Amino acid sequence: MNISSLILIILIVGAFLWYIFSIVYHFVRFGIGKEPKIIVLVFFIGSFLLLATTIIFFTQIDWKAISEFLLNPFQLK
């Protein structure tokens, strides 16, 4: 993985983390009553699991095989 794609990944993950933080912040600070706090807990756990799964799937992508196939799509065995 080259440095430019690493920076791109960090920026995308950073954007997701920013959105997650903003939602959690709003629920915790401005939410009235118990329900918003319970909702934000569900959101936080779900976001963490989905983000981790997305990163794991990203690391498993075989870019070499995909690029080889795209360069010569009729050579598939």
Next chain:
Amino acid sequence: MSIFTSSKNSFEGQLPDEKTILVVRKHPVVIYSSIFIILLLMIIPIVVYFLIRSNDWYSIFSSLYWFLATLIFLILWILVFYQIMIYALTTMVITNKRVIINNQIGFFTHESVETELDKIQDISTTVTGAGATFLNLGDIEIQTASAKAKLYFNQVPNPQEIRKIILSLKEKQNN
């Protein structure tokens, strides 16, 4: 209709001897319709999977497919909770001293207007259409003697009941 019960809900900016009587949010149908549309979008990756899985090239692209599918689920998950956040934080708080209307417009953008109970001059409610009548949802307009003459809160459940509660609190305060 659990929102129509007295609660001990606290909120930012609450005065020391102020008690929350009622927290009103928009009718649940407002949030259900937004979530339903997002849930429909969640079906797309599943449909795509059944369309491409039998192709020869699927084995090459499977890891990319699963990455994109989870990415879509993550985006939709955030969107669902963004909608819930807007819904949960757009409230009308009725206390024993005042009525506060919080309107969450987006991240870090919100509007808050309030009036003291003794400054309320009139409250009117509007229920428009067959759907609104069936679901008992409508709009509330509070006419006040303050600088901000009118306060609005739209798509609330049981607007007549809320009107009665505010008027009875105002009467109680006047006596």
